[in-house]
Amino acid sequence: MPKDTFFNLPEDKRVRIEQAAIEEFGNYHFDASSVNRIVENAGIAKGSFYQYFSDKKDLYKHIMSLIITKKLEYMSPLLQNPFGLDVFTLLHELYASGLSFALGNPALLEIGNKLLSDPSHELYVEILAENKEKSDQFFLHILQAAENRGEIRQGLDLPLVAYLLTTLNIAVSDYYTRRTEKRVYSREMMEDIEKFIDIVRLGIANNEGGKTVDQS
Amino acid sequence: MPKDTFFNLPEDKRVRIEQAAIEEFGNYHFDASSVNRIVENAGIAKGSFYQYFSDKKDLYKHIMSLIITKKLEYMSPLLQNPFGLDVFTLLHELYASGLSFALGNPALLEIGNKLLSDPSHELYVEILAENKEKSDQFFLHILQAAENRGEIRQGLDLPLVAYLLTTLNIAVSDYYTRRTEKRVYSREMMEDIEKFIDIVRLGIANNEGGKTVDQS
């Protein structure tokens, strides 16, 4: 947690520091990032930095919490009532909101990915472990509800499928922010999400109960 | 490329250096890794190190090439004749060999993952870009052949599916080396691979031509 002095700062200064930090952590992972560069870009003295944060990690965690908050903003409409939609529509919406976040906040996504990708790092455990657990639990609940409603076929290994859905969720954003040139939200992207979902749908849907799945 | 002096070294010394490097790069990503620690653990003088390698990056690339070679060893039986099997059997074998490699060489996998996970790093581009391209091309060819043989349904976005298959390939190893406690090759794992493949199979198989898919 940053110190009170940080939150007492005039907003523009606080924001300048956060911007500089986002810039730095977007370009370098935690160990390679430099407090010197951050204070330089933020236009503050190094001593001031340590009036606001106990150490580099303190700032990093603050930025991560900004990211998590922002991401939840994108998803919150869905999280209000996750069981109101059928599982495939819900997945679609989740992936779409994830992609919106990714496209709207590429720098934040980059920081998140840098951390996400090094599970052996102490910070990973410290920051993400519990969140990831929650995400898995969330998908698991969704799947269990879907199973009860007969939307997906019997006998699926739900934790395994939940893992797959989490992976695919990340992959969707990755597909667009890393693999292609398109960085702007477009109809084409929504169609691609449909394609991902279609495969999952066919893969796990309950196709036996006469309930034919529409794959337009 | 390491210098000749390195390859002229007595084997045990060469191996000692490689082991120390693998240990180091497994624990720290490139920027955080330390030549000082490597030479200390290998029991050689720092000056000697620079007789063998032009710089840290030189050693790193050497280790990466060891990893790639090792991984190809696991896959080579499959790569000999990739079109001899139907696409789902081939995928199954590919994933299984990937998992074998992962379980048999956890340190190497870790190094690979650390690099794989930071596409913004200069080394990523330098080392992996072309390999990844090749992997995508490989999956794409497989899918095209499968499409011609009518094994998968028409109208699929093959590059997108190829991307999904690459992602899933990595995920399979990840699922076991990071998500579960099981680190030893077992029948259970092979069954889980089946589960992943089953979902893909239903997701992309051609179910219309009366060719029923066996999902035992």
Added chain:
DNA sequence: AGGTCACATGACTAATAGGTCACATGAGGT
């Protein structure tokens, strides 16, 4: 014996890092 050459060595350099600290500043209260 003398010379050559590949390899070994660790003290050294220059740069950078994260973090500290003695001191400066300035607004608010009395």
Added chain:
DNA sequence: ACCTCATGTGACCTATTAGTCATGTGACCT
């Protein structure tokens, strides 16, 4: 006018880094 106290500041400290280089060593050749 004086004091207090939160905040600002940058020189400084210690640790560590990648990489260099002058010197040492010993096997082999003539």
